[in-house]
Amino acid sequence: MAAIEILGLEKTYMVGFWRKRPKRALQPLHLTVEEGEIFGFLGPNGAGKTTTLKMLMGLVFPTSGTARILGHEWTDPEIKAQIGFLPEQPYFYDYLTAHELLDYYGQLSGVPAKDRKRRVEEVLQRVGLTDIQGVQLRKFSKGMLQRAGIAQAILHNPKLVFFDEPMSGLDPLGRREVRDLMEQLKQEGKTVFFSTHILSDAEALCDRVAIIYKGELRGVGAVEDLTSTVQGKVEVVWQGTQIPASMKALGAECHVTGDTVRAVLAENQQDAAIDALRREHIRLIAITPLRTSLEAYFVEKLQPSQAASAGKTVGTAV
Amino acid sequence: MSPRIIQIAANTFREAVRDRVLYNLIAFALLLSGAAIFVGQISIDIERLVVVDLGLTAVSLFGVVIAIFIGIGLVSKEIEKRTLYTVLSRPVRRWEFIVGKFFGLAGTLVVNTFFMAIGVFGALFYVAHKFSKPDALILVALYFIVLEFLIICSLALLFSSFSSPLLSAVFAFSLFVIGSFAEDLRGFAGLAHGVTRWFATAAAYLVPNFSALNVISAAAHEQPLSSQLILHNTLYALFYTAMALSGAVLIFERRNLK
Ligand SMILES: Nc1ncnc2c1ncn2[C@@H]1O[C@H](COP(=O)(O)OP(=O)(O)O)[C@@H](O)[C@H]1O
Ligand SMILES: [Mg+2]
Numbered sequence: 312m313a314a315i316e317i318l319g320l321e322k323t324y325m326v327g328f329w330r331k332r333p334k335r336a337l338q339p340l341h342l343t344v345e346e347g348e349i350f351g352f353l354g355p356n357g358a359g360k361t362t363t364l365k366m367l368m369g370l371v372f373p374t375s376g377t378a379r380i381l382g383h384e385w386t387d388p389e390i391k392a393q394i395g396f397l398p399e400q401p402y403f404y405d406y407l408t409a410h411e412l413l414d415y416y417g418q419l420s421g422v423p424a425k426d427r428k429r430r431v432e433e434v435l436q437r438v439g440l441t442d443i444q445g446v447q448l449r450k451f452s453k454g455m456l457q458r459a460g461i462a463q464a465i466l467h468n469p470k471l472v473f474f475d476e477p478m479s480g481l482d483p484l485g486r487r488e489v490r491d492l493m494e495q496l497k498q499e500g501k502t503v504f505f506s507t508h509i510l511s512d513a514e515a516l517c518d519r520v521a522i523i524y525k526g527e528l529r530g531v532g533a534v535e536d537l538t539s540t541v542q543g544k545v546e547v548v549w550q551g552t553q554i555p556a557s558m559k560a561l562g563a564e565c566h567v568t569g570d571t572v573r574a575v576l577a578e579n580q581q582d583a584a585i586d587a588l589r590r591e592h593i594r595l596i597a598i599t600p601l602r603t604s605l606e607a608y609f610v611e612k613l614q615p616s617q618a619a620s621a622g623k624t625v626g627t628a629v
Numbered sequence: 630m631s632p633r634i635i636q637i638a639a640n641t642f643r644e645a646v647r648d649r650v651l652y653n654l655i656a657f658a659l660l661l662s663g664a665a666i667f668v669g670q671i672s673i674d675i676e677r678l679v680v681v682d683l684g685l686t687a688v689s690l691f692g693v694v695i696a697i698f699i700g701i702g703l704v705s706k707e708i709e710k711r712t713l714y715t716v717l718s719r720p721v722r723r724w725e726f727i728v729g730k731f732f733g734l735a736g737t738l739v740v741n742t743f744f745m746a747i748g749v750f751g752a753l754f755y756v757a758h759k760f761s762k763p764d765a766l767i768l769v770a771l772y773f774i775v776l777e778f779l780i781i782c783s784l785a786l787l788f789s790s791f792s793s794p795l796l797s798a799v800f801a802f803s804l805f806v807i808g809s810f811a812e813d814l815r816g817f818a819g820l821a822h823g824v825t826r827w828f829a830t831a832a833a834y835l836v837p838n839f840s841a842l843n844v845i846s847a848a849a850h851e852q853p854l855s856s857q858l859i860l861h862n863t864l865y866a867l868f869y870t871a872m873a874l875s876g877a878v879l880i881f882e883r884r885n886l887k
Contacts, residue, residue: 365886369716369718370713370886372885389720391719391720391721392719394716398714400711402712406647415640416719418632419633419636419637419716419719419721420720421720460715463715464715506790588751
């Protein structure tokens, strides 16, 4: 069973105070997220990620389309007991302490009274919020709010979590911890769906990603496939700054960085390259098949229809 | 009733307490004791009347101000601050949220009124040195005041579900003032002609009839109140409140959160 099936969700906001005009935030989106995977929803700011998540949470109503979550209609309130949601830049009742907030949310999510205290302590530990007994949320820093937000999303032990920009507002150590936490959630068999505009977070973490730009889905796939080996190229790295003439003859593009040289050349020249280095008694460090980075894929996906949509705008303006 | 409604109501009450809403009781106590001591000194047989009239009027006004000022933010503030996101992404129905908020605010006002009522009876005892049978009328007047609060809470919530706090406050206060003259308005409507009459009558019956709920003067002058009035007012207030709350739910159910 798929954890999330988005069936053509689409959103057009009406903007403007006086004469309202439509603004398309999301084109009809079709997307399936399998159970147990970490799925990255990538896109630059304003791409429509938050809009999609808010529709899935029932906070904003789609212009058209439906979705299924954990096999149920997405509007079924009962499935909400099995999902957790971290909003973008979360904000909470600031007159409560984190313990009170989580206790209240535990009640609303139907966590039995006898388990609640223990669960609250557990999740606060887990997100690294300690020494906050008696501190009202109004005194929390941005990073602490983010941690509290993650705590409330996993409090009721949901099967599926939605995180909107989970690393934002965190320092490098905090990002690392959140990454580890998402990996643990996956190990516990949970499905993680998170949005981000930071590619390195996604590349390190995701099983699959979708790329969305200007409300339009531009690509979906396993990270491994998207960062697939570039047709028949290898990267050869050796020690020193010396570039043998025979290497150049093989058609290698060489770059010296510090006291190593990186050369990119055709895979079928690999053996010849090794021989060339041996002859010169140069120490070989690594040979790896060349992969495109997720970033390269991402940029590529944003390019073509940037032009296309520019064309469209001109077209409609005429 | 779903446990979530009670949980939301309890949290709303807790918010009011933490926001120091109950501190108004201090101002109320000062006002009332000042008045009691003052009339106690001039003492010309109207102490009871003054204390009851002034005390109950203050109970009503303090409560109305609190009901409006909290009520107008109950929904819009939560949308504005986005505290609703993590509530509505739980198994909470939107109508439960509205109803829970209503009970939380109504509960706050009932508790507040309870303490004020103790104050009124205290002041009464101070000036009259005893309680007499007509004092039971004060209880009826207090009951009607609470009914009035229910209506105002539901109206403030209704406005809060679609407009900004400022506009909601304006709407709610206007309705409170107009509603306090509802009987007069009905009278005027009867004098008009044609389409005007039709509209005036509709308006007069649409605004909450707070004049019927105001028996402060009767209680002060020890005029008897019929049980029929009590029944009628109870049904009216419950019906009006239910209607306003249903309106709030209908609007909120369709609302896109910011
Ligand atoms: N409430 C709203 N009213 C009008 N436009 C909106 C609203 N929310 C978002 N948008 C617009 O929809 C687009 C997508 O926004 P969003 O989903 O927040 O993007 P992301 O989360 O990917 O940064 C943006 O162009 C944004 O300006
Ligand atoms: Mg966003």
